[in-house]
Amino acid sequence: EDQVTQSPEALRLQEGESSSLNCSYTVSGLRGLFWYRQDPGKGPEFLFTLYSAGEEKEKERLKATLTKKESFLHITAPKPEDSATYLCAVQALRYYGGSQGNLIFGKGTKLSVKP
């Protein structure tokens, strides 16, 4: 069964304190791994897509990496505005045609950054 597990469930950081969020996945062939950011009361906002092991993507203070079993979202010198829930999701190769866009989501990591 395809599964996505995120850890920790919640993370509290001081401003400037770098850390990483983890996304472990079990999927029968990975089409792509996605990171989203979700602010309270809003819909998820796309951050990154990773397609193959060894791939890395960066955006401001965020860097996403991918291995064959997990992905990390590294946050360097975070600011209070980085506080949000970060969601990880995978697309499996077993979905094709019209269903290839289907995502399997993890439960998210709630990040709080204190000034």
Add this chain to the structure above:
Amino acid sequence: NAGVTQTPKFQVLKTGQSMTLQCAQDMNHNSMYWYRQDPGMGLRLIYYSASEGTTDKGEVPNGYNVSRLNKREFSLRLESAAPSQTSVYFCATVDRFEGGRRNIQYFGAGTRLSVL
């Protein structure tokens, strides 16, 4: 350019009442999705529509029906609401192969539904 628009934003129903959640997109995407998000459960797929005229069940379709009215609109209907359907509902659309990106889902702001 509004992207994905969901209406209403909030709704309170009594058990047994019916309602339709509306979703409209102006992104010219073919595929549309309905999710529910519950505390501690993550986002779960209810139904999806790969293209106009087609709909398919997702992980948790029981108690819901959908209609893909045209390419822009995808509605979710609760025929007889139950307290277990209290949740936040999100609509999403999927682009394909644009600028090197593939199958990225774009979400609306959500509908917060309480069933009493």
